[in-house]
Amino acid sequence: MTxxxxxxxxxxxxxxxxANTGAVLMLAWMNREAYEETVRTRRAVYFSRSRNRLWxxxxxxxxxxxxxxxxxxxxxxxxxxxxxxxxxxACHEGYQSCFFRSIEGPGGAFKITEPQLETPEQIYxxxx
Amino acid sequence: MTxxxxxxxxxxxxxxxxANTGAVLMLAWMNREAYEETVRTRRAVYFSRSRNRLWxxxxxxxxxxxxxxxxxxxxxxxxxxxxxxxxxxACHEGYQSCFFRSIEGPGGAFKITEPQLETPEQIYxxxx
Numbered sequence: 381m382t383x384x385x386x387x388x389x390x391x392x393x394x395x396x397x398x399a400n401t402g403a404v405l406m407l408a409w410m411n412r413e414a415y416e417e418t419v420r421t422r423r424a425v426y427f428s429r430s431r432n433r434l435w436x437x438x439x440x441x442x443x444x445x446x447x448x449x450x451x452x453x454x455x456x457x458x459x460x461x462x463x464x465x466x467x468x469x470a471c472h473e474g475y476q477s478c479f480f481r482s483i484e485g486p487g488g489a490f491k492i493t494e495p496q497l498e499t500p501e502q503i504y505x506x507x508x
Numbered sequence: 509m510t511x512x513x514x515x516x517x518x519x520x521x522x523x524x525x526x527a528n529t530g531a532v533l534m535l536a537w538m539n540r541e542a543y544e545e546t547v548r549t550r551r552a553v554y555f556s557r558s559r560n561r562l563w564x565x566x567x568x569x570x571x572x573x574x575x576x577x578x579x580x581x582x583x584x585x586x587x588x589x590x591x592x593x594x595x596x597x598a599c600h601e602g603y604q605s606c607f608f609r610s611i612e613g614p615g616g617a618f619k620i621t622e623p624q625l626e627t628p629e630q631i632y633x634x635x636x
Contacts, residue, residue: 393521451610454601493579
C-alpha cells in the first residue's frame with residue numbers, strides 16, 4: 381500500500397485535526413516531498429498551491445503543527461494529521477480552526493461561530 | 509462570500525466529521541449540485557470522481573449521513589460537514605472512519621487502529 385499522489389495530479393488533500401479537542405483545524409495539500417518531510421520531522425509541511433512551493437506550517441507565524449499521528453484513508457489518497465497546534469490558532473485569520481463560519485440555511489448566509497484568538501496583525505507582527 | 513468551486517475545476521473537498529464523537533469520518537468531493545442538494549436535504553451528497561456522477565452517501569448501503577452543521581473555511585474552497593452517521597460505519601470497508609490505518613514511522617508501514625464494525629458483504633448485502 382503506497383500513497384496515491386497521482387490521482388490529484390501530484391497533490392493530495394491533508395486534513396489537520398487537533399489531537400486533544402478533535403476540532404478539524406484546516407485542510408491543505410501535500411505533494412510527495414511535503415508528505416515525506418512531515419513524516420520525517422513530525423511537523424506539518426504542506427504544498428502551497430498559491431505560492432507553488434513547500435509550506436512549512438508556521439514558518440512565518442510560529443504557529444507550527446506538531447504531528448502526533450498520521451492516518452491514511454481506504455484508497456490511500458487523503459491524509460489525516462492529528463496535531464498539537466502551537467499558538468492555538470491554525471487559521472491565519474486568528475481563529476482556532478479555518479472552519480470558523482457555519483452556513484445557515486439554503487440561502488447560504490454565513491455565521492461566525494468561534495472567537496477570534498488573535499488578529500492577523502498580531503500573528504504576523506510577531507518576530508521569532 | 510460564495511463558495512469557490514472553480515479552484516478545483518468544479519470540485520471542492522468536503523470533510524465529514526461525526527457530530528457526536530468528533531471523529532473525522534471521510535473526505536469526498538462536491539460540485540455545486542452536490543453542495544446545493546446537501547444544504548437543501550440535510551443529507552450528505554457528494555460527487556463521485558470514479559463514477560462521474562452524484563453520490564448520495566448511503567444510497568446503496570443505507571448508511572446515510574444526516575447533516576447537523578455545515579462549515580466553510582477561510583478561502584471558501586473546503587466544506588466541513590458535521591453529521592450523524594447512520595449505521596455507525598462511514599467507510600465502505602466497514603470501519604467507523606475511512607481513516608482506520610495509521611502510518612508508523614518513516615518506512616510508511618500501516619497499522620489498523622479501529623475495529624471493523626461490519627464486513628463489506630454485510631453492508632452491501634443489506635436490502636432496504
